[in-house]
Amino acid sequence: MESLELMRLAPEGNAKSGCFGSRNSPPPSYGMRHRFQNHQNRVRSDLAVPAEKRTMAYQRGSLKKVRRKEGETWVLRYRVTSADGRRVEHIATIGLVREFPKDRDAWREVDRLGLGVRINDTPGPGRASFHFLAEHYLKADFGADAVRPKSANTIPIVEHYVRDYLIKRFGEVIAEDIRPLEIQKWLKSLNETNGLAWTTIAKIRGLMHRIYKVGILHECVAKNPVLHVETRSRSTYRAIIITxxxxxxxxxxxxxxxxxxxxxxxxxxxxxxxxxxxxxxxxxxxxxxxxxxxxxxxxxxxxxxxxxxxxxxxxxxxxxxxxxxxxxxxxxxxxxxxxxxxxxxxxxxxxxxxxxxxxxxxxxxxxxxxxxxxxxxxxxxxxxxxxxxxxxxxxxxxxxxxxxxxxxxxxxxxxxxxYTQEDSDETRAAQGEFLTAVGMSTTVN
Structure with missing residues (x-):
């Protein structure tokens, strides 16, 4: 885990040739060794922080105002690594300045559009944040490449549960650091504190399970902590039956x-x-x-x-x-x-x-x-x-x-x-058959 952290946080120039450059490079200076040792200590310190407080470090890009025919516009500039290893600059339009007058408003729109996830679409194995994993699931199960397209009714419901519950709670936590007991306690609190029905909580658990399942399929994570999480899922709803x-x-x-x-x-x-x-x-x-x-x-x-x-x-x-x-x-x-x-x-x-x-x-x-x-x-x-x-x-x-x-x-x-409910006439008749069998076929006045 420690080596993965070091690789993820190492400067870009060193990533291709090892921590201290190529094998033929001169030995690092004392100052360089000292800085690296401090970096190691910071990583160890980060790893000691509880999972719920530990977050993914990722590229954010930079916002800039540009003049366009429709008016002054916010654009996001960022770089991604292409298949041949080159760093390529991309520009994404965020919105008009009159709609987002301050840069913090524009950054909120960047987050809402999920551009942070798209920019950082290739985290190291096992180090994906849950937010990344959830967005990856939405793209895989509901995007153009989905194996089976979902109904227009289903999509907003799923997005509501994923964004308003799962991402809100676990968003920036490293997905593989989330523990089963932590999930189970949170699901229980949704019933006790938020008043959610257990059937709804079971749906949220099912979605979280699916998010990890898709993550494993695409090799973003190696394990699924939801497998061990238990909930009460039996519905108390009884439909009105007509004769x-x-x-x-x-x-x-x-x-x-x-x-x-x-x-x-x-x-x-x-x-x-x-x-x-x-x-x-x-x-x-x-x-x-x-x-x-x-x-x-x-x-x-x-x-x-x-x-x-x-x-x-x-x-x-x-x-x-x-x-x-x-x-x-x-x-x-x-x-x-x-x-x-x-x-x-x-x-x-x-x-x-x-x-x-x-x-x-x-x-x-x-x-x-x-x-x-x-x-x-x-x-x-x-x-x-x-x-x-x-x-x-x-x-x-x-x-x-x-x-x-x-x-x-x-x-x-x-x-x-x-879809089948207990029939009171049927159960009463069955009870009557037993009473007849034991010789109690008459009622007591």
Missing amino acids: PAQTVAILKSLPSPLHYTLVLTCAATALRSSEILALRWADILWHEGRIQVSKRWAKGEDGETKTDVSDGYVPLHPVLAGHLRAWQQQTPHAKATDFVFPSMKAKGRKPLYSSTFVADHLRPAAKKAGVHIEDGQRFGLHNLRHSLSNWLVNKAKVEPKTVQGILRHAKIQTTLDL
Whole structure:
């Protein structure tokens, strides 16, 4: 570790030929030896500092004002080492001086743009700061070279957790100096001090684990301390489950054929809200008796489905196909490329607005059907997905593996843990069978 520190902090001119120049160089003077000894002592002193206070030393570049047509502008000048070993100067535009009147404002913008990470994109092995590691992960998993592009909904959520929690806490600490117990104590404090739910904390832990995993893949770090970190991840959330009778009552309260067919399709296929909104008529494979799912609607545009397993097909029963055919004959947007459930206000250019539909139509219809929804309690199209899976497992006695296929979950445990809830009638009947077996089949008055 000490030798790595010395190499990293050694003057650039000496880096190519050893600490004191080439093998044929004259021996160092007393003053030079003295300065180097002081440097060694400083390094040892730095290494004695706790990890949370030790930071990466890196090039910052220099800010300069230049005159341009749009006005006086801040630019950042810095040097990087090219593949052939030459030092090449680069210039990056930061912003107009009128927007960042003082140099400290411009430096803040440099940090916000992540230019410090880009300038110092090649730290020594094992000496990468966590900030560098996190930015490298964001570039690898969300950049143009990502193996699987992420949804427009996912990116801002991940960036929020990474920047506002992980980088804020561990940013300038050397990534390999962060210890498992240190991480675990911090995660626990997020619950006790910040009031974060354990499910959210589990997501933050998962992201930190992924950051290190990508770092190991790209040989930025050699170990992953998050592997040994434990959290409580079980969700206390219980979705509102509606019965088939309540589903029928909801449908009867929806006079619009657009809304009626949307709810029926969602209830019968368990498609996610974003998936059903992205459907075009070309995705309805009438002759094959199935619906193709290949995209989802997020942030006003088509995006990748949630997981690789989400890409696929859901069954199209003849009864459901009949309702969809009837709706296709009524809608003014019935071409193969049109949305199945379009926004009439947007003249079919976009799908129906889910949040508006839920607030104005679905929730009132559910309450009218006798579904108990408290103020602030979640209820929307996703509850239809929960309800179908729960009914299939508990009432229809469909094999969980089959239900997993319908829901297109990557793991069957997700189907069992989150999408099937204990049925009180079933458990009561099971208890009754035991009491009958032990000869206690009558009630006590």
